[in-house]
Amino acid sequence: MAIAAVALPLAAHAGPGRAPLVAVDVGHTLAAPGAISARGRAEFDFNRDLALQVVAALARLNVRTELVNPDGAIESLAARPAQVPAADFLLSIHHDSVGERELEHWQPDGETHSYSDRWAGHSLFVSRRNPDPGHSVLCAVAIGARLQRAGFVPTQKNGRQREYADRPHAVHFYDNLVVLYRARQPALLFEAGVIKHRDEELLLRDPRRQALMAGEIATGIAACLAAGR
Known part of the structure; x- marks a missing residue:
């Protein structure tokens, strides 16, 4: 489904001579930490680790x-975008799970x-x-393309329930996500991988792999921001 971009440039907030500002949201909370991994680690901890890597990667590209x-x-989900009204882009970091009916059980470490x-x-x-769905899709595709070029493989799991905005890059529409539609700028939610998968969980814990993934995310965002200026 085609999405018409709004007339305003993507980095309209930035202004002449000002580096773009990207808000990086750590999904979930300590009180509601999200999914629990195959080895018992909370999603929030995965989210924070990757978010810090993304922030560092963006800084290396001179993106604030x-x-x-x-x-x-x-x-409050609505409070997240409310904290960053002047940002040029909002990225919310998450990690994926699976439905209850697909789960099995095991006993690592007893x-x-x-x-x-x-x-x-x-x-x-x-x-x-979102107020700018066209540029939200554009940036999502840019990130997805960078990740696949680096060897990261997207999942087709979410295509069972969520319409594709761009199938080749695993970009989906999820219209009622509060953090996305309450944002005042283009926004996307990124699911870095499935922490219920025993092998992928170990990969998602690896700081070197996190850094590689964060670097591709940052490069995609920077390219998208530059294209919108």
Whole structure:
């Protein structure tokens, strides 16, 4: 489905001579930490690790950043974009899970945890209720392309329930995600991988792989911001 871009340039907030500002949101909270991995680690911890890597990668590209929710204390989804009204782009970092019916159980280190090795890979989500859905899709595609060029493989899991905005790059529409439609700038939610998958969980914990993924995300965002100026 085609999305018409709005007339305003992507980095309209930036102004002459000012580096663009990207808000990087750490998904979930300490009180509601999201999915639990195959080995018992909370999604919030994965999200924060990758978000910090993305912030560092953007800084190396001379892109200004603002980290949202690093302490896991922002419980309201609407409060996240409200903290960064002047940002030129909002990226919300998450990690994926699977449905309850697909889970099995195992006992690593003597503790019982749920897992599923059926699905692995990243995916991206945008909202048509966002004030700039066209540029949200554009940036999602740019990130998806960079990731695949670097060897990261997207998942097709979410295509079962979410319409594709761009199938080759695993970009989906998720119109009612509050953090996306309450944003005042182009925005996307990134699912870095499936932490219920036992092998992928270990990859997602690896700081070197996190840095590689963050570098491709940052490069995609920087290119998208530059194209919108």
